[in-house]
Amino acid sequence: MSDPANPVSQEGPDRTMDHLDEITCLMYAERQLDRERAQAVSAHTQECAACRILLRALERESRLLTRAMLEEDEPLPARLAQFQTHSQRSFQWIWGLIFALSATGLYALYTSFIEPWMTRLEQAGLGGTSLLSVLISQGAFWKGWQSVITLVEVLAMLIVAGFAAVIFRRRIGRRGSALALVLTGMCALLSLPSPASAAEFRHEDRVTIGPDEVIHSDLFVASGRVRVEGTIEGDLIAAGGEIDVTGHVTGDILSSSGTLVVSGQVDGNVRSYAGNMTIRGKIGHNVLIAGGDVNVDRDAVVTGSVTTFGGHLTVDGQVGRDVLAAGGTVSIAGTLGGGLKVRSGELSISSGAIVKGPVDFEGDNPPEVASGAKLASPVHFEKLKHGEDDYRNARYYMWRVIWCAAYILFGLVLFKVMPEFSAECVGMAERYGPSLGVGLLSIPGIFVGSIIACVTIVGLFIGVSTLFLLWAGIYFGLVVAAAAIGQWLLGRTRESWPLIGRMALGMVLMRVAFAIPKVGGWVKLGAVIWGAGAVALALYSRLQPKLPTIQAATVQPAPVATPAL
Amino acid sequence: MNVPGMTETTEAVARARAGDNEAWGQLYKDYAPAIFRFCRRALPTREDAEDATMEIFMKLRDKLNQYDQTRSFSAWLYRVAANHCWDILRRRKIRQDKETEDVETVPLEHPDPSQLDKLIEQRTSEEVREALHKLAPRARMALVLRYYSDMSYDEIADELGVRRAFVGVVLLRARHELRQALEGTAALAAGGTP
Numbered sequence: 008m009s010d011p012a013n014p015v016s017q018e019g020p021d022r023t024m025d026h027l028d029e030i031t032c033l034m035y036a037e038r039q040l041d042r043e044r045a046q047a048v049s050a051h052t053q054e055c056a057a058c059r060i061l062l063r064a065l066e067r068e069s070r071l072l073t074r075a076m077l078e079e080d081e082p083l084p085a086r087l088a089q090f091q092t093h094s095q096r097s098f099q100w101i102w103g104l105i106f107a108l109s110a111t112g113l114y115a116l117y118t119s120f121i122e123p124w125m126t127r128l129e130q131a132g133l134g135g136t137s138l139l140s141v142l143i144s145q146g147a148f149w150k151g152w153q154s155v156i157t158l159v160e161v162l163a164m165l166i167v168a169g170f171a172a173v174i175f176r177r178r179i180g181r182r183g184s185a186l187a188l189v190l191t192g193m194c195a196l197l198s199l200p201s202p203a204s205a206a207e208f209r210h211e212d213r214v215t216i217g218p219d220e221v222i223h224s225d226l227f228v229a230s231g232r233v234r235v236e237g238t239i240e241g242d243l244i245a246a247g248g249e250i251d252v253t254g255h256v257t258g259d260i261l262s263s264s265g266t267l268v269v270s271g272q273v274d275g276n277v278r279s280y281a282g283n284m285t286i287r288g289k290i291g292h293n294v295l296i297a298g299g300d301v302n303v304d305r306d307a308v309v310t311g312s313v314t315t316f317g318g319h320l321t322v323d324g325q326v327g328r329d330v331l332a333a334g335g336t337v338s339i340a341g342t343l344g345g346g347l348k349v350r351s352g353e354l355s356i357s358s359g360a361i362v363k364g365p366v367d368f369e370g371d372n373p374p375e376v377a378s379g380a381k382l383a384s385p386v387h388f389e390k391l392k393h394g395e396d397d398y399r400n401a402r403y404y405m406w407r408v409i410w411c412a413a414y415i416l417f418g419l420v421l422f423k424v425m426p427e428f429s430a431e432c433v434g435m436a437e438r439y440g441p442s443l444g445v446g447l448l449s450i451p452g453i454f455v456g457s458i459i460a461c462v463t464i465v466g467l468f469i470g471v472s473t474l475f476l477l478w479a480g481i482y483f484g485l486v487v488a489a490a491a492i493g494q495w496l497l498g499r500t501r502e503s504w505p506l507i508g509r510m511a512l513g514m515v516l517m518r519v520a521f522a523i524p525k526v527g528g529w530v531k532l533g534a535v536i537w538g539a540g541a542v543a544l545a546l547y548s549r550l551q552p553k554l555p556t557i558q559a560a561t562v563q564p565a566p567v568a569t570p571a572l
Numbered sequence: 573m574n575v576p577g578m579t580e581t582t583e584a585v586a587r588a589r590a591g592d593n594e595a596w597g598q599l600y601k602d603y604a605p606a607i608f609r610f611c612r613r614a615l616p617t618r619e620d621a622e623d624a625t626m627e628i629f630m631k632l633r634d635k636l637n638q639y640d641q642t643r644s645f646s647a648w649l650y651r652v653a654a655n656h657c658w659d660i661l662r663r664r665k666i667r668q669d670k671e672t673e674d675v676e677t678v679p680l681e682h683p684d685p686s687q688l689d690k691l692i693e694q695r696t697s698e699e700v701r702e703a704l705h706k707l708a709p710r711a712r713m714a715l716v717l718r719y720y721s722d723m724s725y726d727e728i729a730d731e732l733g734v735r736r737a738f739v740g741v742v743l744l745r746a747r748h749e750l751r752q753a754l755e756g757t758a759a760l761a762a763g764g765t766p
Contacts, residue, residue, distance in 0.1 A: 071695070081608075
């Protein structure tokens with residue numbers, strides 16, 4: 008560029024006189040020179056034909072550029088002509104689809120599982136309109152967490168696939184198509200017919216499956232007394248006063264009964280609501296019992312774990328894995344391949360007992376452990392806390408304050424290290440619906456996805472890293488939720504320190520809310536979902552073309568001062 | 573630029589801010605073609621321009637409350653659009669292995685005014701637009717900001733993140749690139765003295 012004080016310069020070896028350089032001519036043509044320089048250029052062009060010609064050429068070039076730019080060469084695409092309503096509906100469309108899919112899912116669930124079961128119940132004599140009876144009966148037919156895990160796995164995979172499709176949408180097509188692809192897949196999955204299942208129904212006062220009888224399907228039984236001496240090649244789903252299984256069940260036993268005695272062999276799980284349960288035979292997988300007394304006799308073998316809620320648990324036989332008991336009293340005299348975790352009134356371990364895993368006991372009194380008992384490690388005893396003690400203890404409040412301070416410190420660091428992203432997250436948190444929805448989907452989705460990653464070919468490292476990120480995201484989510492609450496109370500701000508101040512205020516209020524008995528846990532869960540959802544949305548937004556920093560515009564500049572060509 | 577009158581726009585903006593969907597629809601109808609053309613000039617492909625236009629308006633709607641009504645709406649709009657498009661271009665630039673934009677050190681040769689005149693006469697607007705897409709992102713963006721959005725040098729400097737004094741140089745280099753693209757050769761730049 009030329010000397011500002013002297014815009015006329017010598018350029019090129021073949022010049023015989025001083026001429027304006029091109030940049031000066033351009034800035035003069037565009038009225039970007041100060042008054043003094045502009046006057047000097049003007050005076051020069053009055054006398055120098057060459058510079059005048061260059062100036063005019065540049066002005067004509069400017070006009071050509073302006074004309075080429077402004078010419079309405081392409082009509083607004085039809086896609087954009089409807090954009091206003093489309094964009095307005097875009098979120099509604101997505102959320103509408105989510106709700107529609109949820110409805111489809113519920114419908115599929117109802118038609119695939121609930122309705123057939125209700126039909127079976129009616130056939131088995133358990134028909135009725137009482138919600139309570141249906142719920143209790145459904146409990147009896149609970150197939151275990153595997154089915155839920157499968158569902159969540161599918162959800163997680165779909166969420167991951169959805170995110171991947173959106174991220175790579177430019178490679179596989181437009182966002183709409185990618186989303187439509189994923190959602191179509193979901194719909195297709197949901198609309199797939201469930202596999203046909205055979206089942207036999209018995210409804211009599213006494214039902215007996217004789218020793219030579221073989222049921223080649225699931226058996227649904229409702230009876231005062233049920234005896235299974237033969238073989239059931241499927242699940243036994245039974246409701247009755249007494250159930251006695253001396254035969255062989257290749258599937259699970261799901262029962263609700265006064266007493267349940269299993270002397271035979273069950274290859275699957277036993278899940279039961281029973282007044283009393285006695286196991287004398289062999290259980291291939293796990294035992295889950297709610298209520299009453301549970302006896303695992305000397306000859307009994309449970310390959311998996313035993314989990315009981317309430318009543319008295321006595322284990323004289325063999326349990327391959329852990330024993331978990333809550334409530335009542337627990338007596339161990341048999342062999343446990345895993346650990347023992349008990350939260351109950353009393354625990355006694357007899358001299359013949361063998362426990363190969365750790366023993367954790369949380370109760371009112373120390374456990375009674377016979378000297379002959381063989382334990383892998385000493386019993387870890389912890390006095391049962393009854394909640395109200397905490398509130399009387401100054402340490403409780405001290406730790407609350409320390410945790411609150413730790414959260415605020417954590418938030419402060421994050422807000423200073425990532426001020427823009429933090430502000431974006433807080434902004435997203437103000438969109439409660441999307442934040443809660445995304446949080447609700449993404450937290451379990453990412454969690455299950457990471458677990459799947461850990462155990463599949465994707466690899467442990469990625470899975471564990473994702474879990475760690477999820478954990479960090481949940482804590483960050485709490486900070487974001489606190490900042491959003493602070494903004495509600497004190498008004499919005501984009502500045503760093505005022506935002507941190509609001510976050511601190513929100514965090515204090517949140518921690519107080521968390522401390523409320525019974526309600527606090529739910530408040531915390533809601534805050535985590537809300538905040539983590541906001542973080543997920545902000546991350547998603549980051550993956551999209553970045554939101555421009557909107558600043559107040561200056562007055563629109565005057566158009567280029569060049570006459571039309 | 574074909575934009576509606578200031579008073580009418582101000583009213584529409586005020587109503588849109590108050591949640592009037594009809595007013596927002598009117599604003600969109602009025603400004604979407606201009607913003608689409610802006611994106612079309614600034615971004616490499618038509619699809620990019622369509623996506624960007626949509627995204628710009630979605631974000632504008634969210635941020636409408638931040639607009640200072642004492643200022644020009646269209647200027648604010650173009651500012652937002654420019655930020656958005658420049659962000660897209662910069663992000664892609666980071667991903668590109670080769671970037672042909674770093675030519676600031678190459679001295680510019682003085683053009684021959686007669687050849688420049690001839691070139692301007694021969695080339696149509698359509699050819700200029702085609703040539704525009706052959707330029708490096710910053711050169712293209714600078715020309716679009718100046719000759720489409722009518723931004724001042726100060727605003728261009730702010731958008732592109734360069735010193736104000738450097739804007740003229742950026743524009744001049746962009747013009748040289750454009751001339752070369754129009755010519756297909758660097759013949760024009762081999763000119764003599766004016």
